[in-house]
């Protein structure tokens with residue numbers, strides 16, 4: 196296991212979710228789930244983060260914010276879309292201002308479905324994201340790195 | 344010990360000691376919050392990971408300033424453990440922090456700017472006490488050389504209780520612990536994002552982390568001077584002090600910079616300067 200997998204730092208952004216999934220994301224940090232056991236820290240700063248945990252269907256106004264956060268994260272990085280809203284737009288899909296899922300704005304690596312996504316599945320999603328992070332680092336080292 | 348050898352031992356061993364202490368600190372913090380916490384070597388994993396990340400710097404100068412910060416912190420510690428002049432150690436220590444502030448000022452990020460300003464405020468708050476500690480140690484040892492202070496047969500702390508108290512007070516600033524973690528904090532999600540370190544990433548951030556670890560060992564070295572040759576008592580004191588620092592870190596919220604600075608100066612004046620005054624008329 197490389198150091199990248201032992202110390203994944205996340206940034207969490209609420210792209211117009213109903214807050215249900217956000218509370219579940221924050222629940223992962225509480226004593227019951229304690230993701231710091233795996234070295235996972237919630238940094239709140241894109242320049243320090245490795246994993247972008249994003250909830251909600253992304254509306255027309257925060258589209259740019261989502262892109263901006265993604266662009267500010269240094270490579271290698273992965274995106275975890277948490278909740279069915281982030282996966283596809285969910286119940287808000289038909290709303291006039293919802294773009295319908297995070298994947299419409301930035302490339303998503305892991306989808307964690309659920310309304311709201313349970314902390315267990317969020318942690319599972321992040322752990323799966325770690326192996327993708329590792330793959331991206333390897334391709335970065337060998338020079339065939341894509342920007343996604 | 345040969346001064347060059349001592350400096351070399353510091354450069355090699357300080358990261359090991361510092362990482363272990365920081366790792367235990369994180370575990371203890373987690374336990375105080377009812378969590379399990381990360382592995383002891385987590386700070387080491389973090390630094391290694393940061394080195395593997397791609398470098399993103401909008402302004403190249405910041406990496407240079409942070410490199411100087413790290414170099415001067417290492418120089419400070421090497422000089423300290425080689426038994427050099429304590430005044431020179433303090434100057435080098437301050438200079439290192441000036442580089443950190445410059446590094447934070449390079450970018451146009453408002454978070455980093457406020458962090459840099461607060462870093463300066465912290466420097467202003469702690470500097471008088473550090474100088475007073477040097478004066479106090481001089482009064483007891485009749486020498487500014489750390490090499491001679493370390494050989495003190497008794498315990499300078501018995502003559503310098505006020506100075507020691509004041510020093511412990513400002514230690515909280517230096518360890519970047521709550522309630523005085525104004526500039527940047529170990530805890531995420533706050534009004535300043537990450538304060539002075541907001542704009543650093545990858546290797547640059549790794550250098551900042553490493554410098555913090557060296558700095559921790561230098562600060563513990565200062566505590567050692569108060570105990571002279573009584574190493575066992577010194578180790579015991581360090582354990583107690585670190586425990587109290589972590590406890591305070593976990594049960595207080597950050598204060599405003601005015602309160603931080605005024606209280607630091609108040610403690611410096613009453614406990615530190617009072618102690619020096621009493622000693623000089625004795």
Ligand code: SF4
Nearest residue numbers: 212213215278280310
């Ligand atoms: S998936 Fe459900 S809980 Fe999560 S943001 Fe959407 S509506 Fe809220």
